[in-house]
Amino acid sequence: MSSSQPRPATEVVVIMGASSGIGKETALRYAHRRARLALAARSEETLRQVAAECRDAGAVDVVVQGTDIADADQVQRLFDMAIARYGRVDVVVQCAAITTFGRFEDVPVEVFDGVIRTNLLGAANVARSALNHFQQQQSGHLVLIGSLLGVTAVPYQSAYVASKFALCGLVRSLRQENRQVPGVKVHGIYPGPVDTGVYATASNFYGRTPRVPPTAVSPSTIVEAIVRATDRQTSSERQVGWMNRPAIMAYRLLPSLYDAMVGPFLRAVAFTDEPTEASNGNAFEAQPASHTAR
Template identity: 70%
Template sequence: MHEPGPGRSETVVVTGASSGIGRDTALRYASRHARLVLASRSRETLQTVANECLAAGAAAVLVQATDIAESDQVQRLFDTATARFGQLDIVIQCAAITAFSRFEDLPVAVFDSIVRTNLLGSANVARCALVHFQGTGTGHLVLIGSLLGTAAAPYQSAYVVSKFGLNGLVRLLRQENQHHRGIRVHGVYPGPVDTPVYQTAANYFGRAPRVPPTAVSPETIVAKIVRATGRRRSSERQVGWMNRPAILAYRLIPSLYDAAIGPFLRAVAFTSGPTESNSGNVYTAPPADITAPVINEAGRPAS
């Protein structure tokens, strides 16, 4: 089990903390009385999550609006976190965006933005985390990938491309950090998860996405994240009851998988009614003032 040291709460950085898996991850570590650093593009939403974390038992919370696709903002996040809390023990990268569309119908700028956030953004977070961990000699880095980074599926081309890249990033980071005995790199790969992503995603498909019946709860993913950060070794885990059957079909009977996956998704993952094209949350920008005060145990700004 990872221990932060006698008399000190563990310090946990969560990116993509404003909703979904990131929010639930922050709340779980809050219940463990961790000191939290919460990041996403929305300062206002982060403040709400910070208050929830304090109510759940967090020792302290720092919020900072951060677009992980921008490397300078990620560096500022880590500089601010270490200036306030010193050593960082766990870094969990949950931030991701997606779009539903056939590949050729997806605007180039939307495709590029998704890949930039999901893949290059994850690389930005990983780089800062590993540099910090190499300085302290210890730490857990968790990157949230997807089943769609192992088994491709239609209508989310940019997301699939970014998550395939992320799986490769996790593996090579594990390889490069084998000699750092105190540094662990974990990949957690969920299947469908019941989160707000289906409502906030960009959509150029003509039909609205919906939570598929195969989706698991965010709490299921959070449990695997917490378990990973208790391990003494790096790890990779598929999460979801349909992951392994889907991967086996993808690898062993590819022609059948390719023929079936499109009709299956059109039947279970989209509503029948039409919807207008929109860019969803792809271009949501962080506010001009990208910092917010540390909140102490009493819920007041710390001095």
């Protein structure tokens, strides 16, 4: 909220990708703050389970709506529903994202394009609906979850890297455009590896099974950064994860060494020796999150 406007006693928070991982943990954290929640993801059945947990955790009210953020009309319908129910939206957190593993030329065109649609165009759809509403009410926090891989490139996730590099630029542009808009704040949160089920549900054309890297942090670490951002009076961007800054320094200051080492490093820590068949994973439809890839 702007410094001239008091924070609402009961916040209204819209969360994309709320069915699992960072999105689910974010929903539970705001539930503990007794917020009103509108939860979105592709799987409405899983969302209902999360909604029940949020009510038990203290949320004043929870509503869910199956939403594919790659569809701008679905995103706007979600916002229309939340505003009709609660009268306003105070915080929007965009956590929904997908990835695919494999060499660039081995990833099918439709899978590559699907990652871009969800991670970049989907985030843009969310930002558009959120900012249109925030600018009318002259208050609101938009949080876009990017990645360390939006500022450092790695092999075997080219679609994800491309989408997150673009998202990082989008965040900066939105911050610039909204500097003079009263009360409207834009935040970029950039995690390193996070211990979630994304490794198990991702599409995979690499031939080996991905796993949660030992460098991963817990989702709660990212949620702490999200909540701190929405408690700020200014827009912000933040890298989150103990390995982020060393990785960025190596990427920028020692590019040749970084490029020589990052492939062997990922092959050692990000994949098991277990072979796996090519799979579309959750590229086209939601799948239950699990940690079986660990």
